[in-house]
Amino acid sequence: MIEVRVNALSAPSVNSFVEYCIDDNAVALTATGDNLLWYTEATGGSGTTQAPTPNTATAGETSYYVSQTIDGCESERAVIVVRVNALSAPSVNSLIEYCIDDNAVALTATGDNLLWYTKATGGSGTTQAPTPNTATAGETSYYVSQTIDGCESERAVIVVRVNALSAPSVNSLIEYCIDDNAVALTATGDNLLWYTEATGGSGTTQAPTPNTATAGETSYYVSQTINGCESERAVIVVRVNALPVAPSVDSFIEYCVGETAVALTPIGDNLLWYTEATGGSGTTQAPTPNTATAGETSYYVSQTIDGCESKRAVIVVRVKALPVAPSVNSLVEYCIDDNAVVLTATGDNLLWYTKATGGSGTTQAPTPNTATAGETSYYVSQTNGNGCESERAVIVVRVNALPVAPIIHTNSPICSGEDAVFTIAGTPGDNVTIDGALKGTVTIEASGTVDVTVNRVSSSATINLTGISNGNCSMPLTGTATVAVQDGPLTAIAQNITVQLDASGQVTIAPEDVDDGSSYGCGSTPNVSLDIDSFDCDDVGTPVKVTLTAAQGNNWDTATAVVTVEAHLDNLVAIAKDIAVQLDASGQLTIAPEDVDDGSSYGCGSTPNVSLDIDSFDCDDVGTPVTVTLTATQGNQTATATATVTVEANGNCELGPLVDFNIGFSPNGDGIADTLVIEGLEHYKNNVVRIYNLSQHLLFTAHYRGPGDAWDGTYKGRLVPVGSYLCVIDYNEPGLDQEAKMIYVNY
Known part of the structure; x- marks a missing residue:
């Protein structure tokens, strides 16, 4: 018989509920029993003999299980509940703000069993709540915990901020002129308050508007308030400037x-x-x-x-206003070689000019030149009591050419009862006065001639030319012509003539030019000849008596006539000669046209006006012949000729460095040594002058042509200080480099 015993084994004895606070130091769990086995589950799983130690890192509940084994029998599992309590920090106002020097109060927190700390962790707490210090701007952190059921909470933080408030941003100086329209002052800040004093007093939110009625300075003060803290006061100085006097003017x-x-x-x-x-x-x-x-x-x-x-x-x-131009006779006429009188005008303070505009006037009224035909304009203005000169009135002086003496021809000889015809040849339109067989005035026709007819003459008829007029100018004439009535013997008839030399100064006449109707029988023409038929300049001005010989077979007859020889006026010639000249002591020379003229002439040895295109020479012309043009002028005619001028130096053209020049000058405007004059430098055609200060800064540079190019002691429009300066002269000539001298400026 087998007996089976079923043992009833009770679970180990345990403390079924264990409490911790978060992060407490826990100890291993304990139970009363034999051969204990610990589990994480109520059933199943594998047990361990190692008693667990609870984790307190996190709030909450955790169940642990334990069994015991006796006589090989494992008991039911006892349960141990471990609770980790989570305790919240006290309730606080996490940010507290003060202004500097505010009266602070002790900090407060809502919780139990409060402890105050100066650190977030560690340290020893105190139950006495701290009172913040507001003496200095900045932030300070305070920490507080509470303890409930033996558990101290995390620490709550209270940040105490002490605010340092700057004054508002302002424009510290504002300027006005007297009586400017001022605007209300402004500042950049919050909740502004305006004061009339640096400290104390009551502020106003209404920004003041400065008073600009009086010159001077006024201070205004402004603060700002942020988070209930009023800043220091910023100062704004308002300056009211007095007005300057008006500019000085020529009123x-x-x-x-x-x-x-x-x-x-x-x-x-x-x-x-x-x-x-x-x-x-x-x-x-x-x-x-x-x-x-x-x-x-x-x-x-x-x-x-x-x-x-x-x-x-x-x-x-x-x-x-300008006065009107003077009253004038706008056209004055003369004939060549008339005696002209001084021009006149009606006006005050007359000034006479040779141009319509520009030029310099003279109070001396001009007398026209009547030597040459043409028109010349003269100009005259008047100046009134206001000193204003009028526009110029123009007077045109016209010098009219004299009429050309006509030539008279006839149909002589004629037979009795025929018409005697006198042909007058001259300038169309001229009026010729005649007397003799007929008297009156005849006009030369467009053909250049006019016929005067004496009808049915029975004896010789004569016409005398007594005067001529071209409408502007007139002159007397002495010409005479006769028509011979020839019914019988050989008769030589001569007439006076006027001839003009040709361009070569010569003229030859034919017997027919003097013959005035030599005849024999009735209208038959004999052979005629002259004893003198050639003329030249020697004959000008002296009438030449010639003899006309009429011949028919062995019969001959003679008559005399006067030949008036006139010079040829269109043979203007310019003649120039080469010359050699020497410069004067200054290296300059001026020649006259007469130095080059070699007998320029017109007519029969008359001298024209002559001029040169180049008449001044200097060292640059030495060694190179200069071609000049001589221009001869007579009336409207001109002729030119060229010549070579050889320029010789006299020693002054051998340029070397300047020996000396004034090394000091005083540009003070007193007229004495006001500029840096460098005498003789103008002869160096390529010179350059430079002025430096002692720091080698260039103050002035110029090409020096004379005192007008001298340094006046200024730089950028202002006089330089008294002291020493360096003058550098670059000659830029072969064999010459540069020269440097110290100069001194004084006032």
Whole structure:
């Protein structure tokens, strides 16, 4: 018989509920029993003899199971519940703000058994709540925990911020001019308060508007308030500047109509120009008065100093009307070689000119030159009591050419009862006065001749030329012609003639030129000859008596006539000769046209006016012959000839460095040594002058042609300081380099 015993084994004895706080140091679980086995589940699984140690890192409940084994029998599993309590930190106001030096109060938190710390972890807590320090701006963190059921919570943090509030941002200096329209002051900040004092007093939210009635400075103060904290006060200084005086001006300026005006020039700083006494927009461009119309115009100008614009000074510009041109006889006529009289005009303070515009006038009225035919214009103005010169009236002086003496021919000889015909040859339109067989005035026709007929003559008829007029000029004549009535013997008849030399100064006449109707029988023409038929310049001015011989078979007859020889006026010739000249001590030379003229002439040895295209020479011309042109002029005719001028030096053209020049000058405007004059440098045609200060900074450079190019002691429009400077001369000539001298500027 087998007996089976079933042992009833009770579970181990345990503390069924164990509590911890989060992160407590837990100990291994314990149970009372034999051969304990620990499980993580109520049933199943594999047990371990190692008692577990609870994990307190996380709040919550965890069940642990344990059995015991006795006599090989494992008991039911006892359960141990381990609770990890999660305790929240106290409730706090996490950010508390103060202003610097505020009265702070002790910190508070809502919780049980509070402990206060200065760190987030570690350290020893105190039950005494701290009171923040507000003496310094910044942030400070305070920590507090609570303890419930023996568990201390995490620490809540309280940040105490002490605010340092800066003053508002301002424009610390604001400037106005007296009586400017000021605007309310401004500052950049929040909840602004404005004060009249640096400390104390009551602020206002109304920004003040400065008073600009009086010059001076006023201080205004402003603070800002943020988060209930009022900042220090920023100061704004408002400066009201006094107005400058108006610019100094020439208050009255006069011009004449059409006069060239210059820009107006007052004395002042930062000038502004206006067209009105008040208002409008100014310009920095100084106006130039318009002188086109007579009248008065006011210009206004102010100056601005320290940002303040002065009152406007007025400049009145008066443009005076011109007087009318003088009253003149606009056309005055003469004949060649007439005795002219001084020109006249009706007006005040007359000035005579040779041009319609420009040039310099003279009070001496001109006397026209009547030597040559043509027209010349003379101009005259008058100046009234306002000092304004009128436009110029023009007087045209016309010198008319004398008429050309006509030539008279006849149909001589004729038979009795035939018409005697006198043919007068000359300039068409000229009026010829005659007497003798007929008296009166005849006009030369377009053909250049006019016939005067004496009807049915029975004896010789004579016509005398007594005068001629071309409508402008007249002159007496002495010409005579006779028509012979020939019914019988051989008769020689001669007439006076006038001839003109040709361009070579010669003329030859034929017997027929003198024959005036030599005849025999009735109208038969004999052979005629002259004892003198050639003439030249020696005959000009002295009438030549010639003998006309009429021959028929062995019969002959003679008659005399006068030949008047005139010079040829169109044979102008220019003759030039080569010359050699020597420069004077200054290296210069001027020659006259007569030095080159070699007998230029016109007519029969008359001398024309002569001129040269080049008449001045210097060292540059030495060694190279210079070709000059001589121009001969007579009336409207010109002729030219060329010649070679050989220029010789006298020693002064051998240029070397300058020995010395004034090394000191005083540009003070007293007229004595006001500029740096370097005598003789102008002879170096390629020179360059440079002025440096002792820091080798270039102040001045120029090509020196004479005192007009001298340095006046300025740089960029301002006088240089007293002291020493370096003058460097570059000659730029063969064999010459440069020369440097120290100069001194003094005032």
